[in-house]
Amino acid sequence: MPLLTTRRKASVTLANLAIWPAKRITNLTEAEEYVSKLIAELPLVFAPILEQWPTFPSALANTLVSRYGHRVAAVDTLLQQMGVDESSKVGRALVTLVRKRKTGLVAIDAWKKQYPQLHTVFAVEGFEEFIVNIANCMLQNSPYVMIL
Numbered sequence: 001m002p003l004l005t006t007r008r009k010a011s012v013t014l015a016n017l018a019i020w021p022a023k024r025i026t027n028l029t030e031a032e033e034y035v036s037k038l039i040a041e042l043p044l045v046f047a048p049i050l051e052q053w054p055t056f057p058s059a060l061a062n063t064l065v066s067r068y069g070h071r072v073a074a075v076d077t078l079l080q081q082m083g084v085d086e087s088s089k090v091g092r093a094l095v096t097l098v099r100k101r102k103t104g105l106v107a108i109d110a111w112k113k114q115y116p117q118l119h120t121v122f123a124v125e126g127f128e129e130f131i132v133n134i135a136n137c138m139l140q141n142s143p144y145v146m147i148l
Contacts, residue, residue: 020138107139
């Protein structure tokens with residue numbers, strides 16, 4: 001079953017793409033399947049990100065898994081050279097940073113400060129809005145964050 005309808009695919013840009021799953025994802029395998037289907041449906045939307053950050057799907061999948069993070073791991077690798085393990089750490093870090101902040105925008109600013117190598121991918125048009133949208137959805141839907 002496609003995640004987006006054909007009519008909606010034609011008008012999708014990265015900035016207006018809402019990908020938060022309807023049901024909570026609790027394991028990484030399920031999240032990886034969800035992300036791979038999404039990227040397969042919209043390859044042109046995700047192409048600029050994947051050029052800058054080839055292992056972005058791993059980071060996104062780790063971001064979508066509902067978990068309670070305790071720490072933010074350091075990653076010194078350049079974005080284009082990141083392996084799956086480093087990208088997973090960056091994705092999990094976003095979950096922790098969102099949990100400790102009151103707004104998605106503040107969490108994304110903290111994420112950018114923690115991982116300066118992300119600045120190249122934030123130069124992609126619409127990427128910041130895309131990630132802020134994910135962070136805001138996390139704040140609304142996660143059982144581990146404060147509900148205002």
